[in-house]
Structure formats: structure tokens, C-alpha cells
Amino acid sequence: MYNFSAGPAQLPPEVLMTAKDEFLDWHGCGMSVMEMPFTSDEFNEISTKAYQDLNTLINLPENYHSLFLQGGAYAHFSLLAMNLLGKNPNADYIQTGHWSTRAINEAKRYGHINIAASSEQDGFNHIPAYHQWKLDPNAAYCHITTNETANGVQFQKIPDLDVPLVADVTSDFLTREMDISKFGLLYASAQKNIGPSGLTIVIIRDDLLDQAMDIVPAVFNYSRQAKTRVNTPSTYSVYMAGLMFSWLLKQGGIEKVEQQNSIKVQRLYQAIDNDDFYHCTVNPADRSKANICFELSNPDLSDDFLNDAKENGLLNLKGHGVRGGIRASNYNAMPLEGFDALIDFMQTFSASHAMTSLKKNIA
Ligand SMILES: Cc1ncc(COP(=O)(O)O)c(C=O)c1O
Numbered sequence: 001m002y003n004f005s006a007g008p009a010q011l012p013p014e015v016l017m018t019a020k021d022e023f024l025d026w027h028g029c030g031m032s033v034m035e036m037p038f039t040s041d042e043f044n045e046i047s048t049k050a051y052q053d054l055n056t057l058i059n060l061p062e063n064y065h066s067l068f069l070q071g072g073a074y075a076h077f078s079l080l081a082m083n084l085l086g087k088n089p090n091a092d093y094i095q096t097g098h099w100s101t102r103a104i105n106e107a108k109r110y111g112h113i114n115i116a117a118s119s120e121q122d123g124f125n126h127i128p129a130y131h132q133w134k135l136d137p138n139a140a141y142c143h144i145t146t147n148e149t150a151n152g153v154q155f156q157k158i159p160d161l162d163v164p165l166v167a168d169v170t171s172d173f174l175t176r177e178m179d180i181s182k183f184g185l186l187y188a189s190a191q192k193n194i195g196p197s198g199l200t201i202v203i204i205r206d207d208l209l210d211q212a213m214d215i216v217p218a219v220f221n222y223s224r225q226a227k228t229r230v231n232t233p234s235t236y237s238v239y240m241a242g243l244m245f246s247w248l249l250k251q252g253g254i255e256k257v258e259q260q261n262s263i264k265v266q267r268l269y270q271a272i273d274n275d276d277f278y279h280c281t282v283n284p285a286d287r288s289k290a291n292i293c294f295e296l297s298n299p300d301l302s303d304d305f306l307n308d309a310k311e312n313g314l315l316n317l318k319g320h321g322v323r324g325g326i327r328a329s330n331y332n333a334m335p336l337e338g339f340d341a342l343i344d345f346m347q348t349f350s351a352s353h354a355m356t357s358l359k360k361n362i363a
Pocket residue numbers: 006007071072073074075099145147148149150168169170171189190197198
């Protein structure tokens with residue numbers, strides 16, 4: 001079975017096996033991780049290693065903090081605005097699809113939000129060219145969604161801006177190398193490449209830690225959380241994230257998985273482009289390497305495609321509700337064989353339907 005879900009998504013079997021083996025009794029301490037006080041030495045060891053491994057993986061510069069918070073990226077659409085718009089209410093947003101639109105709608109409650117560029121009129125099929133962005137040089141920040149999970153569009157290059165760049169990296173965090181120093185703040189829900197949903201990673205440059213509004217709840221005040229642990233962390237999720245980070249380090253780090261991810265994705269886009277039976281409407285230069293969205297030329301066959309795929313062990317290929325069609329997610333845990341199996345299936349499905357329509361035409 002291969003699970004192409006966009007999230008919560010497939011985790012590496014080795015990670016799940018370790019969690020299974022350690023579930024009742026972590027390293028002989030007589031407790032499950034789920035039962036440990038978060039102030040215990042045992043949990044402290046788990047949490048410290050998780051932070052260290054993450055910081056190593058992303059090469060975290062010294063003037064940044066990484067935080068393991070809760071709420072999911074959707075909550076942080078509001079929370080980041082509350083944390084960053086306390087002194088200056090103006091922010092730029094680049095609208096590139098479903099998730100950046102959600103981020104804009106939430107932030108609007110807390111400040112003056114300028115949509116500096118949008119591809120909405122074109123059905124979110126590309127990233128607006130940088131020279132067309134109408135940026136406010138005095139904005140508190142500019143927000144982008146590096147990868148639009150629902151629309152299959154991705155920034156291939158992270159822009160260099162004069163104001164702090166804030167990025168929702170939920171669906172491509174740890175799938176490709178990112179120079180953290182280009183960002184003022186990054187945040188990601190965990191359920192794609194990190195672990196259980198609910199856990200949210202926030203990475204913030206230290207000079208942005210004093211911009212919060214008074215109304216921000218203490219547990220979501222990035223500055224307070226950077227100084228000290230405010231509330232009970234989502235302990236089991238932090239443990240799972242830690243297992244994922246050490247798995248990723250064992251794979252050779254982000255550089256290695258990025259190479260693998262590129263190979264998988266190139267094969268799939270090639271299979272789509274080489275067969276008229278399928279098509280991808282996203283501008284080739286902006287196509288996502290994490291979520292490959294495409295359609296069948298005859299959309300009436302989409303349900304048959306999805307049902308047959310499931311029978312062949314290819315799960316969760318249905319596109320996001322806002323867009324429909326097919327979506328194959330290419331996260332770190334998806335092996336090359338999964339994509340090869342999908343491509344084989346697509347070729348067989350297309351050939352069998354081409355044969356059926358040929359027979360109908362002859363008859
Ligand atoms: C890019 C992006 N941002 C935000 C979210 C929302 O995440 P959550 O539901 O964990 O809050 C998602 C969910 O898939 C996403 O893909």
C-alpha cells in the first residue's frame with residue numbers, strides 16, 4: 001500500500017515501529033512517553049534531542065528560536081498576526097491559493113492587510129512574478145505560502161525582501177533546503193513531514209520577538225514561549241517529531257531527501273505531460289514538488305480512477321475539495337517505488353480507457 005495523502009500523511013515504517021516498540025515503556029523507565037510529566041528528566045531528554053536535531057537539520061542560525069507549539073498552522077494565521085502586528089499594523093500578503101487566502105482572511109482581523117500580488121484570477125495556476133508585487137516598504141512583514149498544498153503551486157525560489165519574510169511552510173518544510181536566514185518567521189503544521197497533527201513548529205528571528213499585541217494569549221505569545229515553557233507541551237507529538245528528525249538525519253539530511261523527492265516528482269510530471277489522458281494546469285516553472293495536482297482529460301472518469309487506484313493499493317489520491325481532480329503528495333516518507341507504482345497504474349488505466357473508446361468509435 002502507498003498512502004498519497006496530503007496530510008496527515010504517511011510516516012516511515014521504521015519510525016512507526018520504533019514508536020510501537022517504545023510505546024509501553026520508554027527506554028526501560030517504566031513509563032510510556034504519554035505518561036511522563038513534561039518536567040521529568042526523561043521528557044527533558046526527549047525534547048532537548050528533538051530541538052537539537054531539528055536545529056541541526058535546518059542549520060538554525062544563532063539569532064533564531066525554534067518553538068514547538070500547538071494549534072496547527074490555521075491557528076497561527078491569526079497568532080502570527082497578533083505576534084507581529086502589535087507595533088505596526090500593516091502587512092503584505094502574496095495570494096497564491098487556498099491556504100494563503102485562509103491566512104489573509106484570518107490576519108485581516110488584526111491589521112491592515114494588503115494583497116501585494118495574487119494569482120486568483122488565473123485560478124491560482126502560478127506564482128505571481130516578483131516584479132509585479134506591489135509591496136509596502138514599511139510593512140511589518142510580507143507573508144507567503146511556500147507551497148500551496150491544495151493547488152499544487154510552489155515558490156521555487158524564496159524571494160529576498162527588505163521587510164521580514166513570514167512563510168507558511170507547512171507542506172514543504174524539511175522536503176527541500178531552505179536558508180532560514182532569509183525569513184523573519186516560518187511556521188508549519190506537523191502532519192506532513194514531522195508527525196501528529198496539532199503540533200506546530202514556529203521559527204522566529206529574535207528581533208521580531210517584541211512586536212506582540214497585548215491580546216495574544218500567553219501560551220501563543222512567541223516571545224514568552226521563547227524565554228520559558230509556558231504550558232504543557234504536546235509531549236507525545238514532540239516525541240514523534242523527534243523520531244522523525246533522527247530518521248531524517250539518518251537518511252543524510254534534507255539535501256539527500258530533496259534529491260530523492262526531485263527524482264520522484266520529475267517522473268510523475270513527465271508521465272502526466274507525455275499522456276494526453278492526463279493534464280496539469282499549473283505553470284511548469286511553479287509546479288509543486290510536494291503536492292502534484294492534475295486532472296483526467298475526461299473528468300467523468302475521475303471516480304473510476306480513484307476507485308481502481310485504491311484497489312491497486314494507491315490510497316488517498318483525491319484532490320482537495322477546492323480544486324477536485326487528482327493529487328499525489330510527495331513527502332519525505334514516500335518511497336520511489338510508490339511513485340513508480342502510481343505511474344504504472346496511470347499508464348495501465350489510460351491504455352485501457354483508450355482501448356475502450358477506440359472500440360466504441362469502431363462500433
Ligand atoms: C499550507 C498549509 N497551511 C495551513 C494548513 C492548515 O493546517 P492545520 O489544519 O494543521 O491548521 C494546511 C493544511 O493542510 C496547509 O497545507
